[in-house]
Each structure stands twice: as structure tokens, then as C-alpha cells.
Amino acid sequence: MHKTFFISDLHLTPSRPDITACFLHFMRYEAIHCDALYVLGDLFDFWVGDDDNSPFAKQVRAAFQALTSSGVPCYFIQGNRDFLLGKRFARQTGVTLLPEEHVIELYGRKAVILHGDTLCTADVSYQAFRKKVHQPWLQFIFNRLPMVLKRKIVSRIQSDIRSDKQTKQLEIMDVTPYEVVQVMHKHQVDLMIHGHTHRPNIHHDEVHQQTRIVLGDWYEQGSVLVVTPDDYALEHRDFTL
Structure with a gap:
């Protein structure tokens, strides 16, 4: 049976082995049988850079490498937590990096896919932050810092993000309907x-x-969009395997 999978917002981190276990099970026993896998950002809680050689990072890379080596194409759009994931990760895993907005043909129907953060135009402070961290010169400098220093900076950013979210109205962090129509x-x-x-x-x-x-997201359970030539459905995956 033909099917294509879409996932996002897993926020994988060593501190949540239950999420990682569900993801690895999904990759090994489900994604292996699909026509293609699309990861639409925030696979990681925060990706510090392609030079991360921690056991956790190696484990995730190995899962993608095994999938693509089996012949299943995998496509990746960077999110706001893994915008530093780049060409080195792609070479090591076999995944194909896509631009922030990309049109695909899905069993005869065209669709635009994206992470979604660019649709939240009412969140002015976030959009300013996004513009700043996507500057090539800043990423160039950050990628050349020692891993210890990078982790300290990321920890501070994560703390700031949590504090910022607590003070915002939920509507501000959702998409702007006009922007959706325009895109x-x-x-x-x-x-x-x-x-x-x-x-x-x-x-x-x-x-x-x-x-x-x-x-x-994958906070309390796994979430997968399954698209077939005839239908589509948002499905859950239990963390208790």
C-alpha cells in the first residue's frame, strides 16, 4: 500500500528517552515501508550543530542513515529548534534538505510544506529573533565555537524561549490566517x-x-500524518512500546 509520512515537533532530547524510543521504533518498523518521509522541523529540542558527536546525536543520525540506505527517501525542512542542521548532517544521513517553503506532488495533488513558524506573523518578537539567528555570519561564528560553549549558549536560549512563551497569548503564537492564504x-x-x-x-x-x-508534537504521544493516494489522517503513536 502506498503511503507517505509527515512528522514534526518531536523535540528529541536525551532527557526524554521515551520520545526517542518511539521515534526509533517508528523509523525501524514503519517508515521503512513508506514511499517517503518528510520531517517538517523541530526534530530536536535544539540542534547545536552538525559537529555534535554525542551518543544521542549518533543514534539519531544512524536511524536516518539506515532508512535512506534501505531506499526510502527522506526530506527535511529546518524548524526553529534545528535551523543549524545542515549539509554535513545531510551527507551523513542521506536526507535531502528542502527550503523553508517547498511544493511537492502528493499522489497527484500539489501541496506546499513548511515548518510553520513563518506563518505566525503576529508573534513579532519571535520573528525578530528568527531573522537574527538566520543571518549567515552569525551562524558561521556559532558553528566554530567549542561544543561546550555552544551548549551553554543554547541552554540560555532555551530558558529565554520558555520564559517568553509563558507571557504570550496563545493566539499570538498561532498562524495568521491571511498569511496562510497568501502562501x-x-x-x-x-x-x-x-x-x-x-x-x-x-x-x-x-x-x-x-x-x-x-x-x-511528540510530547505525550507520537504524531504522524499518513497520506495515501485516497486519503489522509493524523495518527497517534503510543510511547509505551
Whole structure:
């Protein structure tokens, strides 16, 4: 049976072995049988750089390498937690890095896929932060810092992100409807798939005749969008294997 998988917002970290175990099981026993796997950002709670050679990082890389070596294509769009994941990771794992907005053909239907953070235009402070950290010169400098220093900086950033979220209204951190319509119009598609907001749902816009599928996070259970030639569904995966 033909099927394509989409996942995002796993936020993998050594401190959550239950999430990692579910992910590895998914890769080994489910993704191996799909037509393609799309990872739409925030695979990691924070990716400090492709030079991370910790046992945890090696374990995740090995899972992707095993999948792509088996012949299953895997595509990756960077999120706001793994924007430093780059060409070295791609070479080591066989995954294909995609731009922040990308149009695919999904069993005869075109869809635009993205992480989703660029749709949240009302979150002005986040968009300013995003613009800053995506500057090539800043990433160039950060990637050349010692791993110990990079981890300290990341720890501070994570703390700031948690504090910032606590003071924001939920509506501000969700997508801007106008931006969704504009992006779909720009790419001439009626289907959008994204993550980031942690609000899994399938939205049908009757006015614009558009469908937007929001992927779920992996905090309490795994979340996978399964697309077949005839249908699509958001499915859960239990952490207790």
C-alpha cells in the first residue's frame, strides 16, 4: 500500500528517552515501508550543530542513515529548534534538505510544506529573533565555537524561549490566517502541511477552497500524518512500546 509520512515537533532530547524510543521504533518498523518521509522541523529540542558527536546525536543520525540506505527517501525542512542542521548532517544521513517553503506532488495533488513558524506573523518578537539567528555570519561564528560553549549558549536560549512563551497569548503564537492564504496563493496550491504550533488539526477553508493540515508534537504521544493516494489522517503513536 502506498503511503507517505509527515512528522514534526518531536523535540528529541536525551532527557526524554521515551520520545526517542518511539521515534526509533517508528523509523525501524514503519517508515521503512513508506514511499517517503518528510520531517517538517523541530526534530530536536535544539540542534547545536552538525559537529555534535554525542551518543544521542549518533543514534539519531544512524536511524536516518539506515532508512535512506534501505531506499526510502527522506526530506527535511529546518524548524526553529534545528535551523543549524545542515549539509554535513545531510551527507551523513542521506536526507535531502528542502527550503523553508517547498511544493511537492502528493499522489497527484500539489501541496506546499513548511515548518510553520513563518506563518505566525503576529508573534513579532519571535520573528525578530528568527531573522537574527538566520543571518549567515552569525551562524558561521556559532558553528566554530567549542561544543561546550555552544551548549551553554543554547541552554540560555532555551530558558529565554520558555520564559517568553509563558507571557504570550496563545493566539499570538498561532498562524495568521491571511498569511496562510497568501502562501498558498503564491504557490498555487490548495493543500498546506506544517507543524510548529503544536495544534494538530485538519482545517478546511470553504471560502478559499483550501485545506491546511497541522502536524502534532511528540510530547505525550507520537504524531504522524499518513497520506495515501485516497486519503489522509493524523495518527497517534503510543510511547509505551
